[in-house]
Amino acid sequence: MASMDVSELRKNAKIELDGQPYVVVDFQFVKPGKGQGLYKCKIKNMITGSVLDRTWRSGEKFDPANVESKQMQFLYANGDAYTFMDNQSYEQVELQKEVVGDDKNFLLDQLQVDVLFYNERPVGVSLPSHVVMEVVESEPGVKGDTATNVTKLAKVSTGYEVAVPIFIKVGEKIKIDTRSGAYIERVNQ
């Protein structure tokens, strides 16, 4: 496999380390004046879900992970297992909750996602950048509160809770950023 230079590292890059696939979840480049660049990364083991800190220096090389992605749709959750179906072959795969991680917050029934396979084993999910979800629970906003930055908590259909502006009501649909988990806007339908 072609080796990858550390300067190609980005958030979401998939790399192989000690025979394990990792995805870069956080990435910081620092370079002390006229020193060597440091790539400070948080990397997540795509099989176990464990996260570790690693720092590489400019000029270092490593192998990209042999990761494939397939378009699949989320079917259902059963205990700790999440089941997805291949859109073409109708084949189903099960992912454990450690592998799905916080992405479970955004797994709506029939959501189209990319399931990642490492050496043909399902190891993770790549979500669309945002999802539209219905608010199922939220306190009414306090009348007369017109300050712009006031928020309240709203629960969406997956049980995830997110800070929203006070004008959002139960039954309305909102757009959420799946990477930050933050509210983006109300969706008028």
Place this chain on the structure above:
Amino acid sequence: MAGLAWADRVAAWDAAVAAVRGCLRARGLCEVTTPVRIEAPAPEPWVEPVAAPPGFLATSPELAMKRMLCRGVPAIFEVAHVLRQAEHGAMHREEFHLVEWYRPGEPIVAVQADVEAMVAAVFDAVAPWRMGPDARPRSWTTIGFFDLLARTTGLALVGDEDDEALARAWASSGLGGVVEPAARDPEVRTLERWTAFFTAVSDAALDPWLTTASAAGQGVHVVDFPAVLAALAEHARDDAGRAVAGRFESHCCGRELCNGYRELRDADEQRRRFATVLAMRAAHGLPALPMPAAFLHDLATLGLPPCCGAALGLDRLLAAALGVATITDATLHLSGA
């Protein structure tokens, strides 16, 4: 979170550049321009130029401005557009702006005073568009590199440690991150070891101390760098007799803002240092760079007058003055989709 509106970004950039120009002109400097495409950049261990055959895109206007100084010009400055490959981060972009300036016949403290004046001028100029509190340094102080090193790590170095001596001191310091040089030549190994040590110690000890100083409203000029890291600066001895370089870095607002030199004028010494860097690059498998022949020729034949100069990251200063987290939040350069 919504950042600065684009109309405000443009207004702030315009105000910042006008402030830099106004400040430096008022302090007696003339604006110049230098080529963007050059024959040879100053070779540095970890600065990668963008190739633009048959030359390169400028990583700094330094050599071009020094060639002017060799021809007897007064104090000059440039707001230069420069490129360095593969630098992406909160404080790095591949394409950015350096304010670079030189003062013939003046001491290094004159250049440090310019830094302080320029920081104040830019903070004043962009006040209408500032996103947060005014975090400008309330005062500036000067500290020697080796004093800062001793204070933060307990290491007492004298500046002319060779590869092996520095490796022993590094290993005993408990700092970790010790890396073996790739080259065989002792002089090249010494440069590699000092560069790696500087990287590790900056990250682990010096930068955290400087960030704390920044948070307390203190700007810091770190002076008297180790002699091996002189790059294009003159060698000297500090008050304690340590081998140092006439080189400083100015830090404020949690970032390195500026790097300055009392400029090296000896053409043979400069050629030896460049050759050491080229050998180190070769040992790491980095792309070969040409020796900056025209610059060295001017140094040898015309001579560089005694002078001091510095380069200040304009995008970093603007981001600090605007109170935004990254230079990408301040730049006018749109990238990608």
